[in-house]
Amino acid sequence: MEWIEVPDEGLKLRDIRRITKRDQAETAGIREQVENIIAAVQEQGDAAVREMTQKFDGIWVENFLVSADEIDEAVTYVGENFIKILEEARDNIQQYHERQKQETWIDTFRDGVRLGAKYTPIQRVGVYVPGGTAAYPSTVLMDTIPAHVAGVPSIAVFTPPGKDGKVNPYILAAARIAGATEIYKIGGAQGIAAAAYGTETVSPVFKIVGPGNAYVAMAKQLVFGTVGIDMIAGPSEVGILADETSNPAWIAADLLAQAEHDRRAAVFLVTPNAALAGAVEAEIERQMEELPRKDIIADSIKNYGKIFITKDRKQAIDIMNLIAPEHLEIDFAEPESYVEHIINAGAIFIGAYTPEPVGDYFAGPNHTLPTMGTAAFSSPLGVYDFVKRSSVLEYNQQAFVQIADKVAQFADVEGLQAHGMAVRRRMK
Amino acid sequence: MEWIEVPDEGLKLRDIRRITKRDQAETAGIREQVENIIAAVQEQGDAAVREMTQKFDGIWVENFLVSADEIDEAVTYVGENFIKILEEARDNIQQYHERQKQETWIDTFRDGVRLGAKYTPIQRVGVYVPGGTAAYPSTVLMDTIPAHVAGVPSIAVFTPPGKDGKVNPYILAAARIAGATEIYKIGGAQGIAAAAYGTETVSPVFKIVGPGNAYVAMAKQLVFGTVGIDMIAGPSEVGILADETSNPAWIAADLLAQAEHDRRAAVFLVTPNAALAGAVEAEIERQMEELPRKDIIADSIKNYGKIFITKDRKQAIDIMNLIAPEHLEIDFAEPESYVEHIINAGAIFIGAYTPEPVGDYFAGPNHTLPTMGTAAFSSPLGVYDFVKRSSVLEYNQQAFVQIADKVAQFADVEGLQAHGMAVRRRMK
Numbered sequence: 001m002e003w004i005e006v007p008d009e010g011l012k013l014r015d016i017r018r019i020t021k022r023d024q025a026e027t028a029g030i031r032e033q034v035e036n037i038i039a040a041v042q043e044q045g046d047a048a049v050r051e052m053t054q055k056f057d058g059i060w061v062e063n064f065l066v067s068a069d070e071i072d073e074a075v076t077y078v079g080e081n082f083i084k085i086l087e088e089a090r091d092n093i094q095q096y097h098e099r100q101k102q103e104t105w106i107d108t109f110r111d112g113v114r115l116g117a118k119y120t121p122i123q124r125v126g127v128y129v130p131g132g133t134a135a136y137p138s139t140v141l142m143d144t145i146p147a148h149v150a151g152v153p154s155i156a157v158f159t160p161p162g163k164d165g166k167v168n169p170y171i172l173a174a175a176r177i178a179g180a181t182e183i184y185k186i187g188g189a190q191g192i193a194a195a196a197y198g199t200e201t202v203s204p205v206f207k208i209v210g211p212g213n214a215y216v217a218m219a220k221q222l223v224f225g226t227v228g229i230d231m232i233a234g235p236s237e238v239g240i241l242a243d244e245t246s247n248p249a250w251i252a253a254d255l256l257a258q259a260e261h262d263r264r265a266a267v268f269l270v271t272p273n274a275a276l277a278g279a280v281e282a283e284i285e286r287q288m289e290e291l292p293r294k295d296i297i298a299d300s301i302k303n304y305g306k307i308f309i310t311k312d313r314k315q316a317i318d319i320m321n322l323i324a325p326e327h328l329e330i331d332f333a334e335p336e337s338y339v340e341h342i343i344n345a346g347a348i349f350i351g352a353y354t355p356e357p358v359g360d361y362f363a364g365p366n367h368t369l370p371t372m373g374t375a376a377f378s379s380p381l382g383v384y385d386f387v388k389r390s391s392v393l394e395y396n397q398q399a400f401v402q403i404a405d406k407v408a409q410f411a412d413v414e415g416l417q418a419h420g421m422a423v424r425r426r427m428k
Numbered sequence: 429m430e431w432i433e434v435p436d437e438g439l440k441l442r443d444i445r446r447i448t449k450r451d452q453a454e455t456a457g458i459r460e461q462v463e464n465i466i467a468a469v470q471e472q473g474d475a476a477v478r479e480m481t482q483k484f485d486g487i488w489v490e491n492f493l494v495s496a497d498e499i500d501e502a503v504t505y506v507g508e509n510f511i512k513i514l515e516e517a518r519d520n521i522q523q524y525h526e527r528q529k530q531e532t533w534i535d536t537f538r539d540g541v542r543l544g545a546k547y548t549p550i551q552r553v554g555v556y557v558p559g560g561t562a563a564y565p566s567t568v569l570m571d572t573i574p575a576h577v578a579g580v581p582s583i584a585v586f587t588p589p590g591k592d593g594k595v596n597p598y599i600l601a602a603a604r605i606a607g608a609t610e611i612y613k614i615g616g617a618q619g620i621a622a623a624a625y626g627t628e629t630v631s632p633v634f635k636i637v638g639p640g641n642a643y644v645a646m647a648k649q650l651v652f653g654t655v656g657i658d659m660i661a662g663p664s665e666v667g668i669l670a671d672e673t674s675n676p677a678w679i680a681a682d683l684l685a686q687a688e689h690d691r692r693a694a695v696f697l698v699t700p701n702a703a704l705a706g707a708v709e710a711e712i713e714r715q716m717e718e719l720p721r722k723d724i725i726a727d728s729i730k731n732y733g734k735i736f737i738t739k740d741r742k743q744a745i746d747i748m749n750l751i752a753p754e755h756l757e758i759d760f761a762e763p764e765s766y767v768e769h770i771i772n773a774g775a776i777f778i779g780a781y782t783p784e785p786v787g788d789y790f791a792g793p794n795h796t797l798p799t800m801g802t803a804a805f806s807s808p809l810g811v812y813d814f815v816k817r818s819s820v821l822e823y824n825q826q827a828f829v830q831i832a833d834k835v836a837q838f839a840d841v842e843g844l845q846a847h848g849m850a851v852r853r854r855m856k
Binding site for chain 1: 441442509510513516517520523524527528533534535537541542543545546548550551563564565566598626632634635653655656660677678681682684685687688689715718719720721725756763764767770771772773774775776777778779780781782783784785786787788789790791792793794797798800802803804805806807808810812816817818819820821822823824825827828831834835837838839841842844845846847848849850851853854
């Protein structure tokens with residue numbers, strides 16, 4: 001890991017952006033290919049989806065919709081023990097997200113003036129779930145449950161079939177448990193296109209959420225506007241605030257857990273204690289050897305592992321607020337007392353017994369979090385992402401008369417005479 | 429206007445998308461030019477901004493920051509009468525947006541498990557305000573006040589100077605009244621670049637909001653990721669639900685008000701009453717002649733004016749929900765009773781005395797609304813856009829021990845062994 005001695009006067013946003021910068025994913029040449037896939041699905045519907053599934057997933061799928069029998073089979077395969085774990089995770093996630101529900105309100109602001117906000121769930125959403133070597137049932141839970149809690153009446157999962165034409169059983173089980181209403185064996189850019197524009201068998205959705213490879217990410221960007229999308233997630237990261245009370249083996253284990261996600265994952269240790277930092281680094285070297293994904297970990301740690309040595313805890317927090325990490329662990333003594341000073345972080349994990357994996361799977365808050373410093377201006381996925389607000393306005397005649405002339409003068413200043421006329425006609 | 433007789437079985441989303449489709453704005457060739465402007469500002473800072481201001485705005489500006497004297501002068505120019513109107517609008521907008529504030533909460537969910545959400549204002553935002561022939565002080569109010577209510581400590585306005593090196597006085601007055609902390613005479617793509625990356629004189633912001641021409645819109649798309657942005661607004665639209673109790677002259681005036689915004693603005697009248705529709709059309713022809721912007725209006729009405737004749741009020745509402753208009757006026761008898769059935773609309777204007785201009789300037793709800801059908805999945809600008817949420821998680825040792833094995837099993841299923849190890853080490 002690279003060591004950065006923070007000077008007494010601290011660092012600036014510009015410095016932090018340079019230090020924490022990561023390489024861009026390679027996307028050259030993808031755009032045109034994805035545009036063609038989307039155009040084909042728009043024009044030829046199911047036929048194009050079948051052809052592309054053959055081409056990219058290596059299997060001809062006649063019926064995309066996963067049957068109830070297939071889901072039953074998956075649930076049996078997954079087994080009672082893990083189904084119970086999924087259900088407990090679902091209950092925790094659901095309970096936390098219930099707190100995010102917002103109620104429609106309409107109030108009288110002045111005599112004859114009623115204003116409000118009407119909340120309505122998005123009527124149909126698509127959840128993209130990657131296939132491939134690793135299946136992430138946790139992603140199915142985290143993307144589907146908030147939509148379910150929001151009251152979205154129709155939640156369609158899109159995921160690529162394996163070469164045997166089947167979907168990973170953990171994904172199917174998680175989708176049922178989370179409350180998905182349909183599951184389609186359609187992956188890649190063709191899955192995003194089918195969700196956005198619809199085909200003979202797929203009704204179009206209004207919003208698409210969920211992670212995916214570069215093709216999926218590009219397709220989401222291209223259909224944005226026709227449908228809503230969640231954020232295009234960057235590679236993951238963790239920042240840990242530690243001091244002399246921290247256990248170096250645990251800190252190292254948490255940094256390694258983050259690093260195993262991706263060669264472009266980043267890990268930040270920010271501490272006023274250089275001895276602790278040294279001990280953590282030694283532990284990383286030792287623990288890494290035991291881990292199956294050590295090649296990925298080694299790349300991530302080498303390129304994007306940073307240790308900031310600060311003059312004190314306060315400066316450590318200032319640095320962390322500039323980093324704005326996706327995951328932030330506070331492992332200072334009396335960790336709760338620092339929460340109020342955290343300005344930028346996707347999720348805040350307090351104390352030694354709240355390692356980041358607790359939040360990935362089980363605790364309840366969403367694991368879809370803003371990455372790459374975007375926590376400075378954006379938020380975790382939540383129920384908020386699956387409802388929309390309509391403003392509500394009502395003036396009666398008397399209240400209208402009182403303001404009409406001011407509204408008309410405003411329109412005059414802006415040079416919009418028809419706006420003024422719409423008001424003045426009602427005064428005659 | 430084009431008349432559409434809605435069949436008994438109604439219309440589908442696909443039909444509505446075809447009928448309401450608008451031409452794309454011409455943006456070919458802009459991308460590269462804007463990329464170059466952004467790169468120049470990133471590399472040369474203020475020097476590049478000065479050169480580009482000379483080139484695009486026709487004036488050499490040495491100091492971009494508007495002085496307090498300049499603002500005082502603008503306030504005097506605008507005059508006491510209109511300052512009072514601006515202040516009353518500000519108070520209304522502020523009062524409405526206060527209702528959108530969210531409070532940080534941390535609760536005990538189970539023994540030893542505390543979860544919550546911490547709300548923090550974005551620390552610095554940029555508000556882009558177009559210059560040119562028409563100045564829109566209402567936009568300054570609508571984009572700045574929600575940031576101010578959210579508690580954003582630093583709000584910088586970016587707007588192009590006129591050829592005389594000055595900013596429109598209505599914009600300056602509105603910016604002061606709304607609570608902007610700085611105003612910079614920098615417009616166009618160079619304004620967006622300066623806001624996103626900073627220069628010697630401009631500190632970078634974390635989010636940029638506000639409308640602009642094609643260059644500004646492209647620049648916002650290109651800096652997105654480094655900073656947050658609001659939606660790229662499309663051309664405006666209104667949908668009106670009317671029946672035999674409606675006043676055709678008023679309905680016509682409201683459609684004309686929307687049409688004067690832009691040649692690509694769209695206006696939709698949805699009614700079960702063909703006689704009313706005919707009367708409205710006659711009124712449009714008559715009233716149009718009196719309006720200074722009649723060329724723009726005529727284009728908009730001709731290309732994007734649609735009248736849907738439905739079998740009843742219920743079907744009219746179904747059609748309107750598929751259109752998902754930016755502005756929706758309910759001018760049926762007993763208009764309040766239909767609000768609960770509205771699913772998709774940016775803002776709902778109830779009754780004959782709440783014409784859309786009341787919401788543009790004065791009533792309080794935001795006038796920055798989702799356009800082009802995006803109200804099906806997105807919301808008006810609000811305080812929500814200027815705060816972000818951090819999830820908060822805390823397990824004590826006992827609570828951790830109870831779930832550790834389940835979390836580790838989850839990690840095993842997902843093939844993330846380092847995640848499992850981070851948990852298991854704490855069990856030893």
